[in-house]
Amino acid sequence: xxxxxxxxxxxxxxxxxxxxxxxxxxxxxxxxxxxxxxxxxxxxxxxxxxxxxxxxxxxxxxxxxxxxxxxxxxxxxxxxxxxxxxxxxxxxxxxxxxxxxxxxxxxxxxxxxxxxxxxxxxxxxxxxxxxxxxxxxxxxxxxxxxxxxxxxxxxxxxxxxxxxxxxxxxxxxxxxxxxxxxxxxxxxxxxxxxxxxxxxxxxxxxxxxxx
Amino acid sequence: xxxxxxxxxxxxxxxxxxxxxxxxxxxxxxxxxxxxxxxxxxxxxxxxxxxxxxxxxxxxxxxxxxxxxxxxxxxxxxxxxxxxxxxxxxxxxxxxxxxxxxxxxxxxxxxxxxxxxxxxxxxxxxxxxxxxxxxxxxxxxxxxxxxxxxxxxxxxxxxxxxxxxxxxxxxxxxxxxxxxxxxxxxxxxxxxxxxxxxxxxxxxxxxxxxxxxxxxxxxxxxxxxxxxxxxxxxxxxxxxxxxxxxxxxxxxxxxxxxxxxxxxxxxxxxxxxxxxxxxxxxxxxxxxxxxxxxxxxxxxxxxxxxxxxxxxxxxxxxxxxxxxxxxxxxxxxxxxxxxxxxxxxxxxxxxxxxxxxxxxxxxxxxxxxxxxxxxxxxxxxxxxxxxxxxxxxxxxxxxxxxxxxxxxxxxxxxxxxxxxxxxxxxxxxxxxxxxxxxxxxxxxx
Numbered sequence: 001x002x003x004x005x006x007x008x009x010x011x012x013x014x015x016x017x018x019x020x021x022x023x024x025x026x027x028x029x030x031x032x033x034x035x036x037x038x039x040x041x042x043x044x045x046x047x048x049x050x051x052x053x054x055x056x057x058x059x060x061x062x063x064x065x066x067x068x069x070x071x072x073x074x075x076x077x078x079x080x081x082x083x084x085x086x087x088x089x090x091x092x093x094x095x096x097x098x099x100x101x102x103x104x105x106x107x108x109x110x111x112x113x114x115x116x117x118x119x120x121x122x123x124x125x126x127x128x129x130x131x132x133x134x135x136x137x138x139x140x141x142x143x144x145x146x147x148x149x150x151x152x153x154x155x156x157x158x159x160x161x162x163x164x165x166x167x168x169x170x171x172x173x174x175x176x177x178x179x180x181x182x183x184x185x186x187x188x189x190x191x192x193x194x195x196x197x198x199x200x201x202x203x204x205x206x207x208x209x210x211x
Numbered sequence: 212x213x214x215x216x217x218x219x220x221x222x223x224x225x226x227x228x229x230x231x232x233x234x235x236x237x238x239x240x241x242x243x244x245x246x247x248x249x250x251x252x253x254x255x256x257x258x259x260x261x262x263x264x265x266x267x268x269x270x271x272x273x274x275x276x277x278x279x280x281x282x283x284x285x286x287x288x289x290x291x292x293x294x295x296x297x298x299x300x301x302x303x304x305x306x307x308x309x310x311x312x313x314x315x316x317x318x319x320x321x322x323x324x325x326x327x328x329x330x331x332x333x334x335x336x337x338x339x340x341x342x343x344x345x346x347x348x349x350x351x352x353x354x355x356x357x358x359x360x361x362x363x364x365x366x367x368x369x370x371x372x373x374x375x376x377x378x379x380x381x382x383x384x385x386x387x388x389x390x391x392x393x394x395x396x397x398x399x400x401x402x403x404x405x406x407x408x409x410x411x412x413x414x415x416x417x418x419x420x421x422x423x424x425x426x427x428x429x430x431x432x433x434x435x436x437x438x439x440x441x442x443x444x445x446x447x448x449x450x451x452x453x454x455x456x457x458x459x460x461x462x463x464x465x466x467x468x469x470x471x472x473x474x475x476x477x478x479x480x481x482x483x484x485x486x487x488x489x490x491x492x493x494x495x496x497x498x499x500x501x502x503x504x505x506x507x508x509x510x511x512x513x514x515x516x517x518x519x520x521x522x523x524x525x526x527x528x529x530x531x532x533x534x535x536x537x538x539x540x541x542x543x544x545x546x547x548x549x550x551x552x553x554x555x556x557x558x559x560x561x562x563x564x565x566x567x568x569x570x571x572x573x574x575x576x577x578x579x580x581x582x583x584x585x586x587x588x589x590x591x592x593x594x595x596x597x598x599x600x601x602x603x604x605x606x607x608x609x610x611x612x613x614x615x616x617x618x619x620x621x622x623x624x625x626x627x628x629x630x631x632x633x634x635x636x637x638x639x640x641x642x643x644x645x646x647x648x649x650x651x652x653x654x655x656x
Contacts, residue, residue, distance in 0.1 A: 027586045027607075063587050064328050092457045095592075096623060098603050098616035115590050115601060115618070119457065119471070122478055126590065147460030150626050151618075158292075173285040173655055183293050183614075204297040210580040210610045 028063040035060070038123055039067040045088040050079065058130075068126045076129055077139045083116060083127075084144055091116040091125065094141065096151035099159035101184045109133035110161055114141070114148075131161070140166040158183035253637075257286045261366045261641045264651035268628070270640065277640060280632040282625055287655040295615040299581030300326055301542060303612055305398040307602075310617055311653030312395060313358050316351040317595040318617070318653075319400035320344050324481060324591035325602040326402040329584045332535055339524070340404035340533040341482045346417075346520035347390065347399065348482075348593070349513040353424065354383040355596035356506040356513075360431060363503070363645035367444045375431045382420050382427075389413055392546075402582075404534035407546050414521045421514055421521070428514075432507055445499040449631040449643030452497050459630065460623050463598025464509070465647065468494045468501035475594035482593075487516050499646040506596075540582050543574040581610040597621050597648055619653040 034040055039062060046069075047053045056075035061068040071079050083091045093116065100111040108130035116125050131138055140163035142149050152163040153172040160181035163169055171178060180187050191203025201207075220227050256267040267283035291310055295303045307322045308315040327333045361376025384394040390409050391397035399406050435441045451461070453469040466473055472491040476484040492508040494501030523529045534541040543563075547556035563571040586608040592601040598620030605614040624647050631643040 064331065064589050066588075066590065068588075093460050093462075095460055095599065095601055096618050098614075098618070100605055100614045113588070113603060113616075115603065117599075119473060124479075124590070145460065146458045147623060147626055150622065154622075171285075173288040175285070182290065189293060189297055204294070209297075210299075 028061055030059040031062040035062050035067065037065070037067075038121075039125075042067065042089065042123065042125055043069075045086060046079070046082065049086045049089070050082050052078070066124070066126060068128050070128045070130070073129050073131050073138050076127070077141060077144065079127070080114075080141045080144045083125075089118070090120040091118045091123075093117040093119060094145035094148050097141075097148060097155050098151075099155045099161055099183065101159060101186075103133075103185050105130070107132045110136055110159055112138055112155060112161055136160055137162050137164050139164050140169075142166055157181065160184065255640075257283070261644075263362060263366070263644055263649055266625075266644070266649060266651055266654075268640065268644070270632075270637065272637060275636050275638075277632050277635055277637055280629050280640060282628050284622075284625065284651070284654050287651045289652075289656065291656050292615050292617065295612055297611065299610045300402055300584055300612060301581055303615060304401055305396075307615070307617065308396050308398050309652065310656050311595070311597070311600070311619060311621060311650045313355045313650050313652075314351055314595050314597070314600075315395055315397060316344070316347045316400060317593050317600050319398065320348060320482065321591055321593045321595075321600050321602040321617075322604070322615075323400050323402050324593065325589045325604040326584065328589040328591055329587060329604060329606050330402070330540065330582075331585070332403060332537065332540065335535045335537065336404055337532050337535070338483070339408070339529050339531050342520050342523045342529055343390075343405050343409060343533060344400055345482050345484065345487070346517055346524070347387075349516045349520070350383050350386055350417075352513045352596045353510045354380045354387075356510050357383070359506055359596070359645075359648040360435075360503070363642075363648070364435070366641050366645050367441070369435065369441065371434055372431055375427070375434065379424060379427050379431075382423060386413075386417055386420055389416060401534070401542055403537070403540050403542070404532070406542065408533045409524065414525050417517065417521050421517055425511075425514060428507075428510055436504065436507065441503075442500060444638075444642055445503060445646075446496070447498050447500075448635065448639045449499040449502075449646050450497050451627055451631050455627070455630055459627050461598065461627055463594070463596070463620055463624065464502045464505040465624060465627065466598065467492065467505050469497050470495045475592055475599060479592070481591070487519050489513075489516050499642045502646040538573050539577075543570065543577055583608060583610055584612075592618075595620055597650070597653075598624060617653075617656060619656065621647075621649040621651075621653040622656075625649045625654060 035043065043060060050056065052075065056072050056079055058070040058072060061070065083089050095115040095117055097112050097114050100113065102109055102111065110131050110133055112129045114127040116127065129138060138161055140152055142152060143165065149167065150172060152166055153169060155161050156163060156169050157171045157174050158181055170176065174182065189203065189205040191205065193203060194201045251272045253270045253272060254267065255270060257265040265286035269281040269283060270277050271279040291306045295306045298306065303322060304319050307318045310318050327336060357376040357380045361373045364372025364376065387397060388394050390413055391399040451465060453471055456466045456469055462473065470493050472493050474491040477491055489512045492505045492512060494504050545556040545559045546554065563574050584606040586606050588605040590601055590603045592599050600620055601618035603616040603618065604612055607613040627647060628644060632640045
C-alpha cells in the first residue's frame, strides 16, 4: 500500500510542502518455516490432508501472533471442508466473513477474510481470499459452515462480492433497492457541509486531515 | 364483501392472499374465517414490543404452529464501520461503543485490544488499566444480563422481572456515570489503557453497590427460578443443541446452555482474566430456561470478579498509570470534572501552557493527528454477554483505520431463530428470540 502526502484535502492546492510526499507501507509479507506456536502443526496437517496444497495456498503470513492462510478462490471450498473435518485441524466454527477493498491491487481488489475457530484444539487461524473486482465471484462456504449465511450476505451487501452457491444472496443491512456497495473505497462517505457561526464545516470525508 | 383498507384481499396463483395491516380485529377475523385455509404469514415488527428492538420477524403459520420463521434486519444500520475509516484510531472508540449499546465496554475493549495488537503494545498496557477494564466489563455484563432478563421477562408477561431488572441496572449505570461521566457510550477504554483513573472514593461506592446487588439479584432469582409459570413458558422451548450451535457459529449463553463450558475468559484469556477466580456457568437443557439460568448465575460470577478487581485497585501493587508510557501513543489529556462540566484538568493545562513545550507539542500532535499504526491486520475477541465479540481491524499504516469490522454475536446468533422456532407455537417464538438476546444496535451496526 502506498500513501501520497502527509495531510491535506485531496485535489486542493495543498501548500504545506508535504503534498508530494509518497511513502509506502508494506503489509507483512510471506513467512517461512518454522512458523512458531501451533502454526506449524496446522500447516503441516493441512499439507498432509490436502494433496493440492501447493496449488491452493498462495502464501502463509504470520503476523502479530496470528496465522493467515491466503487461498486461491477456486480452492476455497475444498480447503474449508478439510479444515473443518480433519481430526487434527477441526475448525468447526467459522466466525463469519468480512470484506476489504484495495483498489490499488490490480486483479486482486477485493479480499474476503474468514476467521476460523477450533473448539476442539482451542486454536484460531484466518483464511484470506483475493478476487478481481472485474469478476467478483467466490464460492460460498454456507454448505460447510451454515452460520456464514448472513455474514456472506453482509459482505455481498457492503462489497459486492458474489458468493456462488449461497442459498439466497440478497442485501441484508441496506434496503433491497440500494445502488452500490457502501463499504467499498470508491463509494463516497457522503455527508453535507454544516454551517456553524458563519463558517462552514465540510463533511468528514472532505476535511483536511492527516493520513 | 366491502373493501377494507386494513384487510384487503387479492387473488394469486397461490390462492387468495389476505393482507392485514390493522383495523378492527372482528372484521379481520370474519374476513379470514371465510376461507378454509389456515395458512397465514404474520409480519411481526419491526415496530413491535416483543421483538427486542427493531427486529422484523416473518412467520409463516399453520394455525398456531410456526412453519417458517425468518428475520428481517437492517432497520438500525448506521454505517459505523464505514464512518470509522474517516476518523483517527482513538476516535474509533467513540464509534464502536455505540454498536451494541447494552455492552459498550465490550465493544470498546475488543476494539482497543485489536488496536494494541496492531501497535504491538499489548504487554505495555498498565496492569491497573487492565483491572479497570475487567471491572467495567463485568459490571457491564451484569447490566446487560439484567436488561436481557428484564425485557425477556416482560415479553413473557413477567412484569415484575422487568421492574427488578431495570431497578438493578440503575445501580450499575450509576457506577458507569461515576467512573466515566456517562451512563452509556462512554468512550472510556482507549488504545493503550483507559481515559482516566477511577475517581476518589469510587472503590468504596462500588463495594456498596456490589453488596446491594448481591441482595437485590436474589429477587429476580426467587421470582423466576423454579417458578412453574415461567417454566411452562421456557422449559424445552427454543431447543438448539451443540451440533446446531457449532454449525451456526453460535457462542455465549446459547452455546453454554448445551453444556459446553466455552468462555473466552477461560479458554483464551485477555486483560488478565486468567488471574481471577470465577466459574463458567453452564446448563444441560439446550433451551430457553437453561439460557435464563446461565444469565442469572453469570451475574453472581461477575460480582465475584468485580470484588477481586476492587480489591486490586485498592492494593498498593496496582497503583500507577492507566495509559501506556509511550508518549507517542498514550492520550495526553487528563480529564477532570470542573464547575462547567468534564474537561481537561487544570493541572494539565498549566503544564502544557506554562511549563513544558514538549508536552504541548505532544498534546497537539496526538489530538490533531493521532498516532500511526503499522500496516497489517489483527483480530481480537472478547466474551461479551452475548458471545464472541470480535474486532477485525486492518491498518494501512496511517492515522485512521483502513477497515473496521465487528463480528457481533447478536448478528450471528439471530440466525438461530429459524432453527429454534420452526415447528413450535407462535408464543414460543417470543421466548426463543428473547433467549438469543439480540441487540439491534449490534446486529445492524
